[in-house]
Amino acid sequence: MLKVGIIGVGTVGTSVINILRDNKNIITARAGVEIVPTIGVVSNLNKNRDVQIELTDDISRVLEDDSIDIVVELMGGIEKPYEIVKRALENGKAVVTANKALLAYHRYELQELAGDSPFEFEAAVAGGIPIINALRDGLSANNIKSIQGIMNGTCNYMLTKMIDEGIAYDIILKEAQELGYAEADPTFDVGGFDTAHKLLILGSIAYGIDVKPEDILIEGIQNISKTDIEFAKEFEYNIKLLGIAKKVGNQIELRVHPVLIPEEKMIAKVDGVMNGISVVGDKVGETMFYGAGAGGDATASAVIANIIDIARKGKGSPMLGFEKQVGIKPTLMPKDEIRTKYYLRLEVADKTGTLAKVAKVFGDNSISIENMMQKAKKDEKANLLLTTHTCVEKDILKAIYELEHSQVVLKKPAMIRIED
Numbered sequence: 001m002l003k004v005g006i007i008g009v010g011t012v013g014t015s016v017i018n019i020l021r022d023n024k025n026i027i028t029a030r031a032g033v034e035i036v037p038t039i040g041v042v043s044n045l046n047k048n049r050d051v052q053i054e055l056t057d058d059i060s061r062v063l064e065d066d067s068i069d070i071v072v073e074l075m076g077g078i079e080k081p082y083e084i085v086k087r088a089l090e091n092g093k094a095v096v097t098a099n100k101a102l103l104a105y106h107r108y109e110l111q112e113l114a115g116d117s118p119f120e121f122e123a124a125v126a127g128g129i130p131i132i133n134a135l136r137d138g139l140s141a142n143n144i145k146s147i148q149g150i151m152n153g154t155c156n157y158m159l160t161k162m163i164d165e166g167i168a169y170d171i172i173l174k175e176a177q178e179l180g181y182a183e184a185d186p187t188f189d190v191g192g193f194d195t196a197h198k199l200l201i202l203g204s205i206a207y208g209i210d211v212k213p214e215d216i217l218i219e220g221i222q223n224i225s226k227t228d229i230e231f232a233k234e235f236e237y238n239i240k241l242l243g244i245a246k247k248v249g250n251q252i253e254l255r256v257h258p259v260l261i262p263e264e265k266m267i268a269k270v271d272g273v274m275n276g277i278s279v280v281g282d283k284v285g286e287t288m289f290y291g292a293g294a295g296g297d298a299t300a301s302a303v304i305a306n307i308i309d310i311a312r313k314g315k316g317s318p319m320l321g322f323e324k325q326v327g328i329k330p331t332l333m334p335k336d337e338i339r340t341k342y343y344l345r346l347e348v349a350d351k352t353g354t355l356a357k358v359a360k361v362f363g364d365n366s367i368s369i370e371n372m373m374q375k376a377k378k379d380e381k382a383n384l385l386l387t388t389h390t391c392v393e394k395d396i397l398k399a400i401y402e403l404e405h406s407q408v409v410l411k412k413p414a415m416i417r418i419e420d
Helices: 011-022 024-031 079-090 100-114 131-138 153-165 169-178 193-207 226-234 296-313 354-364 393-404
Strands: 002-007 035-041 054-056 070-073 094-097 144-150 237-248 251-262 274-281 285-292 339-349 369-376 381-388 414-418
Touching: 002 011, 002 296, 011 024, 011 035, 011 296, 024 035, 024 296, 035 296, 070 079, 070 296, 079 094, 079 100, 094 100, 094 296, 100 193, 131 193, 131 274, 131 285, 144 193, 153 169, 153 226, 153 237, 153 274, 193 237, 193 251, 226 237, 226 339, 226 369, 226 381, 339 354, 339 393, 354 381, 354 393
Parallel strands: 002 035, 002 070, 035 054, 070 094, 251 414
Antiparallel strands: 144 237, 144 274, 237 251, 274 285, 339 381, 339 414, 369 381
């Protein structure tokens, strides 16, 4: 028998406890041992919870109890969970967590602390999609060329509604909040930070690179307009918030931002609250992972899969997938050295000479224009919409600065990167 202590009995914790009860027979058959949720730690004992195990607000009841074999951390946050998980590992307990923020900041310290003790975190990225084990085990023979992931259901739901139904950003954000997809303060989701935490975890497994969220390019969906969506449709693009990891020489690109992506690509077809992750290996080619990225039962499914894995194996495999780092250790590509294509939306003065002045700014910064469309507005203004050929981030940012401070561009230009 394996006894499990659960720290945090919210939506996911409740699902973990109830699935272990409801599917006890099949789980025992697959694990080879009975798995028993023994005690749950909560902050408020007065709150009613639909579980049939003992609850406590004393965390030491789990951490210091020698009979507890596995600690499941589902409380969220960064520093407090880190101290709790650290104590659990120091006490020789296996750990399962769904805490992406914890891993975004402390994954390498935890790997060092864990040593041979099992430490699993499948549910930290994309809910019920088994992307962690796919990268760490199923694709371990491959050099990973790239990862592109839709890893935030809130943003994907909002963008899908904006594109398919023409709903404005502010209206769909309010709807997402009413449906429980977005928090009262939605910044963590719509600002791209949730996706960034998950991307860093995948980047560590794919490439062995240790960086923090503050080190990478992160942009959200707040500035996507109806005009941008119309342009995307005109040129057969979809707009998605992607977490992107790419190996370029010995450097790794890690970035989160909205992208224009061709409609025919598989990941462009992932709509609504669903998540999708494309992984390209040098031997296997492209593999695509699709499913529910959040929700109590979907996330709990991944947590329990980790518990079963621990029951089967006993000793832990390398937490981040590397027994040792060999060859040249990859470094993070500086943000301003990223190379891609770009879409720009410029509000300009609708008068003779405007196009020539805009084109000159791009030419002076070694940027070639691929497509251009002009849409007239009122009051002698127009929206100038254009895409570039592949260029360097620092060049496009310099051009945007010059355009913003020119006499023909009337507002700060809007920019979306393009991933072909």
